[in-house]
Amino acid sequence: MDDKRIEKKLKDTFNTEVPDVLTKIKASPEFRVPLKEKGFSLRNILNKRLIVSLSSLFVVVILLFAVIGRSNYIVASTVTLELNPSIEIYLNKNDYVIKVVALNDDGEEVIEKDIKYRGLSIDDALVIIVERLNELGYVVDTTDENNIILVSVNSDNEAIKARLQNKFATQLQMELSKYNNSHWVFNSDDFQLTDEQLRFVKNNDLLSKYSFAKIALAYRINSLEPDYTLATLSRMSIRNLYDLYIALENPDNLPQKNQMPPSRNNNQNESYSGGDLNIGF
Numbered sequence: 001m002d003d004k005r006i007e008k009k010l011k012d013t014f015n016t017e018v019p020d021v022l023t024k025i026k027a028s029p030e031f032r033v034p035l036k037e038k039g040f041s042l043r044n045i046l047n048k049r050l051i052v053s054l055s056s057l058f059v060v061v062i063l064l065f066a067v068i069g070r071s072n073y074i075v076a077s078t079v080t081l082e083l084n085p086s087i088e089i090y091l092n093k094n095d096y097v098i099k100v101v102a103l104n105d106d107g108e109e110v111i112e113k114d115i116k117y118r119g120l121s122i123d124d125a126l127v128i129i130v131e132r133l134n135e136l137g138y139v140v141d142t143t144d145e146n147n148i149i150l151v152s153v154n155s156d157n158e159a160i161k162a163r164l165q166n167k168f169a170t171q172l173q174m175e176l177s178k179y180n181n182s183h184w185v186f187n188s189d190d191f192q193l194t195d196e197q198l199r200f201v202k203n204n205d206l207l208s209k210y211s212f213a214k215i216a217l218a219y220r221i222n223s224l225e226p227d228y229t230l231a232t233l234s235r236m237s238i239r240n241l242y243d244l245y246i247a248l249e250n251p252d253n254l255p256q257k258n259q260m261p262p263s264r265n266n267n268q269n270e271s272y273s274g275g276d277l278n279i280g281f
Helices: 003-017 021-027 042-071 105-110 120-135 158-179 196-201 210-225 230-234 238-248
Strands: 077-082 086-091 097-102 147-152 182-185
Touching: 003 077, 003 105, 042 158, 077 158, 086 105, 086 120, 097 105, 097 120, 120 158, 147 238, 158 182, 158 238, 196 210, 210 230, 210 238
Parallel strands: 147 182
Antiparallel strands: 077 086, 077 147, 086 097
16 A cells, blocks of 8 residues: 555544544633733823823813803892882893892882893893883873983993993883883983982982982982982882982083983972971981
8 A cells, every 4th residue: 555545544534533622622602712911002001091181171171161151140230220110130241131130019010920031131131121111001101201211230340330331221212212202211320429428328228118229319309409308209200200300400410401301390299298307418
C-alpha cells in the first residue's frame, strides 16, 4: 500500500474515532469568551472629559435660566394710578408687569381676578385697565366733567422713573382719547412741594386710607387755599381735586396749562363740609 493511501486511511479513521470536543464546548450555554480588557487610551480619556464638560455645561445653562427667570420678578418700580379707583402696578427692570394690586375697594372692582397681568407690557396692561374703567363708568363722556388720571412713579433709579413717567402719561393720554371727552394725565412730581412738605406727606396718617399721590395733591391745594383741609380734600374725587388745583395754582407752575382741560368747578365742593382740622405749614 503506497504512502498516500495509508495517509488517507489514517485521516478517515481519526475523523471517525476521535470526538469533536471543541465544537461541543462552543455549543455549551456555559461557554463564554472573556472580553478583552481595554488598555490605556487617549481617546477614552477625551471621551470621558467631553461627557463631564457637557454635563457641566447643561447644569450651568439650567442655573442661568433660573437666575434670569427669577430676576424678571424683582420689583424695580411701582406706579400708582389714581382716579378714585386706586391701582398700583409693580414692574421689573424691563418695564414688564409683575403684578397689579388695588389700593381701595373701587380698585378691587377694576382689576378682575380672572385677568393675568404678569408678564404684560405697560401698553397692554393699560389697555385692559382703561377698558375696565370705562366699563365700570369711571371714564365719562359728559362735557361737564373731565377724565383725569393722577400718576405717581416710585423707583430708586431716576432714569427709570423719568422713563416711566413719560411712558405712562403718553399711553394713558392715548387710551383716554378713545372716549371723545376732555382728559388729562398729570404726575405727582409736578406739584410744587418742598422737601419738608414731602416728608410731612409721607408721614401723614391719611396714607393708611389714600395713596401718596392723592395726599400730595391734596396737600398742594391746602397750601394754596387753607380753607380746604386735608381730611376734606382726601374725600374728594381726583377730577374735582384737579379742578381745584388748576383754578388755584399759579399759571407759572403749569407749563402745559394751555393743553390742560379747563376746570369744571361746578362740583368742586362736593365733599366740603367745613370744620375739619387744618393741617399744613
